Amino acid sequence: MMQLIQPPRSTLHALAPQGLDTPDVESLTSYVCRLAHSHGITSQRLVDWVLGFFEHSVCDKYGWHQRNLSSMSAESEQWAAWLSELTGVESLDSLTLSPYRRLLGTPGLAPRSDRWCPCCFSEDKQRGEEPYLRLAWDIAPVEACLKHKVKLTSICPHCQRSNVRNRAAIVVPGYCTACGGFLGEGSAEPATPESLWTARQVGNMLAHRPQVAAEGVVPLLETIIERMADGKITCFASSYGFSKSGVWHWLRKGGLPGIKAWLTIALHGGIGLDKLFAGEVQNWAMPHQPLQLNIALSESPRAGIQSRELDWEEIRASLRLMLELPTPLSINEAGKRVGIGRKHLYLRANAEARAIADRHRRYRAASKQQHVDELRAKIEMLLDERLEAGYEGISARDIWARLDTEAQSVNGIFHHINLVISSRYG
Ligand SMILES: [Zn+2]
Ligand SMILES: [Zn+2]
Missing domain, CATH: 1.10.260 (434 Repressor (Amino-terminal Domain))
Structure with missing residues (x-):
């Protein structure tokens, strides 16, 4: 029977990505900008904060936009997984080209400058929505917008500068990072039939995993x-x-x-x-x-490609069963059992992954408290023994010397001993 999972609250806003599973799917670069905006911070700060959260060092000289968050690289996939983990929104790798890494070679993929369709921005705004950047614009052979049948542009209609789409610490998608002007204005040239064919092909590619x-x-x-x-x-x-x-x-x-x-x-x-x-x-x-x-x-022996993607429904079901185990598993252990890395669990089975991680976190916290309680009981017992034997005052060092080696090596052991002593005498 299907079980309902109630995952813990997400750390960052559960912002819904735009255009998921359509040719107009948002890019992760755009998602980061909008997520930062929704938290009232700059994209640079959000990226630095995420790095800090996952205990990665922050490099001051490295702008967040130099990270190529929407690309085919393992780094893009890692960012998608981190953001899926923090927002509780799964499949954020669909906002990058990383799902195509096993199929596509890198040469000729990245465009030389940042492009956009002004009509898309203007339509987003007219619909009363936040303008967003399309992943398709980050694929070099795509030179046209299929929806509006116009050429993509790379120059701000107000200040005539290029690379002003998202290369700054503060970015509001759809607005020039140099002059602040709206990029959904100005004229757009009609697209050629060849460029529309390419845009349609790539759009369909992006709409299907x-x-x-x-x-x-x-x-x-x-x-x-x-x-x-x-x-x-x-x-x-x-x-x-x-x-x-x-x-x-x-x-x-x-x-x-x-x-x-x-x-x-x-x-x-x-x-x-x-x-x-x-x-x-x-x-x-x-x-x-x-x-x-x-x-x-x-009669071809090669009819049909057998090596297909994993069955995620089945994997999700196994993960739900793991939530029933008497001893909670860590997310890494759960991943090992289904043969899938932590990153992909957060991307493709987000609710289950977060429920498993949360259950394990609570279990760990509880068992840590249990250890502390046991340790304190030991200390109490030693203290009682010493008092019964007629000792008046007793030093923490004294108690420590009588503990077994395991207890002696507990982190902050003197703190625990002093707390017990002061609760008696203090
Ligand atoms: Zn367009
Ligand atoms: Zn401008």
Whole structure:
């Protein structure tokens, strides 16, 4: 039976991310700005505070915006997990490109300057909502807004400066960090059909979590080469403009196609990036292929990509069962039992993870108190013995010498002894 979990209150506001599971999904950079704003502090202070909370050193010379919070890096994923842990809002890694790390190569992914769609900002504002930054704007090949059919821009219409979107200690998304002007004004150029196609592809990609696991990438690429070039690597490379060594690198050396290569595959293969990354290639037929090729393909041993993502419903159920165990588990131990790291537990099973961590925290606090109580009882007993034996005054040092070695090494042991003595005499 489904159990209701009541997770503890979150440490930071449980701010809802914008556009989750849509092509307009917010970026984590934007989320941090809005979260800081909702706490009435600067983004820089919020980031420093989070680092301090997780006992990481804060570097004064390092601006928060230099951290690339929305990227594909492990650092972005770590930030998403920390913020999920603190806000109680799960899946914040969907606001970064980190879920695509096992599929996408880095080259060509990051844009050279910060871009935005002025019409999106202006529409956010008209709807009475806080303007926010879209994750798609941080993907270099995306040069247009599909919704408004305009080119993305990177220059403030008021002060004509660039990189004024979020590179400052204080950021209000949608407003220029140099002059404070609203970035949703000014004119926007119409987008080309090619740039709209790319925007649609990437938008669909962002709206669906990738399902192909790391070990499923090579089988996926093999399927692609089979469908698109009858399994011939040389032919595949020359037909679609890849280098042969590059394709070999993907297949044998753990290399990954960059976003542009994936877009080329999607374009010529007539299949969406979302479908490719979901491993949904069983029923994929190349456009305008001779019939005989399709017949040959139906016998392919590689039909279907087996290495899919984890079953989170099942994992959540196991975690809920762990909440019933007589001895509470730590979040790390729970993670070990289901074979998933703490980071991903907070990202994908947030309520369960926080309930487990909270239960363990309370258990730890209670057992610590129990130890203290036992220690005090020991001290009381020694004190009684000494008094019965006719001693008048008694020093803390005296008592300490009579404790067993375990008790002697307790942190702040003299404090405990003095408290017991002073409660008697003081
Ligand atoms: Zn737009
Ligand atoms: Zn400006």
